[in-house]
Amino acid sequence: MSQAPNENPSCPGKRDKHEARRDFLKQSSALMALALTPPLVVKAGEHDETIAGLFEKMPVSLEVNGKAYQLSVEPRVTLLDLLREQLNLTGTKKGCDHGQCGACTVHVNGQRINSCLTLAVMQEGKKITTIEGLAQGDTLHPVQEAFIKHDGFQCGYCTPGQIMSAVACIREGHAGSPEEIREFMSGNICRCGAYDNIVAAITAVKQGGHTV
Amino acid sequence: MNQFSYVRPASQQAAIDALTKDKSARFIAGGTNLLDLMKNGVVAPEKLVDINRLPLKSITLNNNTLHIGALTLNSEVAAHTLVTTRHPLLSQALLAGASQQLRNMATTGGNMMQRTRCSYFYDITMPCNKRTPGSGCSAIGGINRMHAIFGASDQCIAVHPSDMCIALAALDATVLVAGPKGNRRIPFGEFHRLPGNTPDKDNNLGKGELITGIDIPASPFTQNIYYLKVRDRASYAFALVSVAAALDISNNTIRSARLAMGGVAHKPWRLHEAEKALIGKTPTIENFRIAATVATQSARTYKHNAFKVPMAQNSLVTALSKAAAV
Numbered sequence: 001m002s003q004a005p006n007e008n009p010s011c012p013g014k015r016d017k018h019e020a021r022r023d024f025l026k027q028s029s030a031l032m033a034l035a036l037t038p039p040l041v042v043k044a045g046e047h048d049e050t051i052a053g054l055f056e057k058m059p060v061s062l063e064v065n066g067k068a069y070q071l072s073v074e075p076r077v078t079l080l081d082l083l084r085e086q087l088n089l090t091g092t093k094k095g096c097d098h099g100q101c102g103a104c105t106v107h108v109n110g111q112r113i114n115s116c117l118t119l120a121v122m123q124e125g126k127k128i129t130t131i132e133g134l135a136q137g138d139t140l141h142p143v144q145e146a147f148i149k150h151d152g153f154q155c156g157y158c159t160p161g162q163i164m165s166a167v168a169c170i171r172e173g174h175a176g177s178p179e180e181i182r183e184f185m186s187g188n189i190c191r192c193g194a195y196d197n198i199v200a201a202i203t204a205v206k207q208g209g210h211t212v
Numbered sequence: 213m214n215q216f217s218y219v220r221p222a223s224q225q226a227a228i229d230a231l232t233k234d235k236s237a238r239f240i241a242g243g244t245n246l247l248d249l250m251k252n253g254v255v256a257p258e259k260l261v262d263i264n265r266l267p268l269k270s271i272t273l274n275n276n277t278l279h280i281g282a283l284t285l286n287s288e289v290a291a292h293t294l295v296t297t298r299h300p301l302l303s304q305a306l307l308a309g310a311s312q313q314l315r316n317m318a319t320t321g322g323n324m325m326q327r328t329r330c331s332y333f334y335d336i337t338m339p340c341n342k343r344t345p346g347s348g349c350s351a352i353g354g355i356n357r358m359h360a361i362f363g364a365s366d367q368c369i370a371v372h373p374s375d376m377c378i379a380l381a382a383l384d385a386t387v388l389v390a391g392p393k394g395n396r397r398i399p400f401g402e403f404h405r406l407p408g409n410t411p412d413k414d415n416n417l418g419k420g421e422l423i424t425g426i427d428i429p430a431s432p433f434t435q436n437i438y439y440l441k442v443r444d445r446a447s448y449a450f451a452l453v454s455v456a457a458a459l460d461i462s463n464n465t466i467r468s469a470r471l472a473m474g475g476v477a478h479k480p481w482r483l484h485e486a487e488k489a490l491i492g493k494t495p496t497i498e499n500f501r502i503a504a505t506v507a508t509q510s511a512r513t514y515k516h517n518a519f520k521v522p523m524a525q526n527s528l529v530t531a532l533s534k535a536a537a538v
Contacts, residue, residue, distance in 0.1 A: 051217070051218070051219050051220075052217060052218045052219075053217050054215055054216065054217045054258070055215065056217075058218065074215070075215075075216060075217065075218035075260065076213045076214070076215060076216060078247070097251065098248050098251065098252075099244055099248060099313075099314060102311065102313060105313055111287075111316045112312060112313050112316060113313050113316050113317050114244075114313045114314060114317065117242075117243055117244045117247050117248060117314075117317065118242075118243055118247070118317060119218075119240075119243065119247070119260075121218055121220075121262075122240070122243065122262055122264060124220075165312075165313065168312070169312070172312070174312070182446070182447070183446075183447050184312050186311055186446075186447035186448035187310070187311020187312060187313045187314065187448055188311075
């Protein structure tokens with residue numbers, strides 16, 4: 001879904017420009033991080049107690065979209081920033097960064113959460129699924145297909161979060177009626193106002209009996 | 213966000229020790245309020261003590277008392293059969309709060325520990341006695357549409373935003389606490405504080421004290437209950453006014469009643485006098501109106517929130533009517 005804007009003929013080449021800017025930002029922030037990080041060794045704890053000091057990074061092992069990662073992060077790095085900045089998984093969006101918009105929604109051990117309001121170090125040992133992990137190769141997830149078919153987005157910025165939330169909403173059993181869908185999707189804001197079409201997409205997947 | 217050290221203690225005692233030793237340390241559970249406050253620079257702890265690995269995640273029934281471990285998620289509590297059958301008011305209140313994503317992160321203890329707050333508390337460029345004691349209250353002479361109508365002081369008029377806590381106040385829950393001096397039990401109504409001259413203190417927990425869980429006693433309030441939340445949009449917004457109503461009705465007579473309100477005070481606002489006014493009465497709109505008038509007698513309003521008094525009265529009547537199905 002993150003490539004959907006490319007299919008819009010009105011903005012050819014947009015993705016390339018964005019990627020160039022993104023790579024520049026990544027390079028410069030990596031250099032900056034290198035310059036600022038003191039060469040301290042992380043001590044992973046005695047008696048099962050894990051500790052990271054004020055300027056220390058600490059090891060984090062987690063699985064993202066089926067792939068195991070062993071990473072080193074500052075305690076203050078959110079899961080959202082880890083996904084976007086360290087793993088290059090920029091499908092998960094930073095909207096408000098305060099848990100108010102839902103653009104950063106990912107699944108942790110199968111449950112949807114706001115990745116902006118949790119620390120990466122708190123996710124030790126967890127299994128994370130992002131929008132990049134939904135499709136099976138070139139076959140889109142039924143909810144991704146439905147969002148395209150029912151025109152469940154305009155600008156697309158909230159869409160990865162909407163789709164991750166929608167998949168969880170159906171799996172939880174909270175997609176029984178348009179009213180229930182609206183209530184249980186209320187943590188995902190769409191400022192283009194594609195709500196009617198989002199509800200239609202979720203309803204179609206639910207009624208279609210697809211395995212999500 | 214400020215830099216901080218991070219510790220993940222392996223035992224409850226180690227967690228309490230870590231907080232007792234370090235003045236600026238904070239526990240972190242779901243993090244949904246704490247990290248938000250840290251991103252805004254409202255608080256800047258130097259150490260976070262991650263309690264998520266402690267064995268405080270459970271929902272059990274012991275001698276008819278429902279015990280909910282402090283780390284049980286809001287979504288887990290809302291959906292649990294023991295809660296939906298024995299204390300459906302709590303389930304309704306939880307589902308009225310936040311979004312499903314946040315309920316999948318927020319814990320029972322963390323919900324109680326979320327700050328009583330207003331937009332001036334969050335705006336670090338403005339005076340706020342809660343954030344910086346003695347600096348003044350920007351809300352009293354400012355935009356105070358969302359603010360308290362009960363129990364406020366000339367220091368602070370912010371409201372507690374929880375829905376879960378309103379139901380727990382109505383259900384006479386008990387807060388279980390462990391700390392450097394041992395364990396203690398706090399009646400729910402005595403857990404949170406009114407602002408008085410110390411609006412920086414939201415509750416009566418001491419340094420190093422950790423909420424381990426809550427107990428909810430058996431109650432007759434399984435049928436005639438309703439949680440009403442009135443807000444600016446249909447879902448995912450703080451309450452302007454919320455009402456937890458529970459009635460025990462037999463032979464068309466109210467045997468006992470529980471009423472608490474949210475969005476109106478610095479702490480969950482229990483309405484004891486209005487409850488008394490309902491006992492022995494028939495469940496009618498007229499009697500609910502009388503109780504609602506009793507409930508709002510001590511209301512005091514500010515420039516922009518006078519609407520909350522009739523809204524509170526009407527909300528009480530509506531919630532009681534829904535609870536009694538009249």
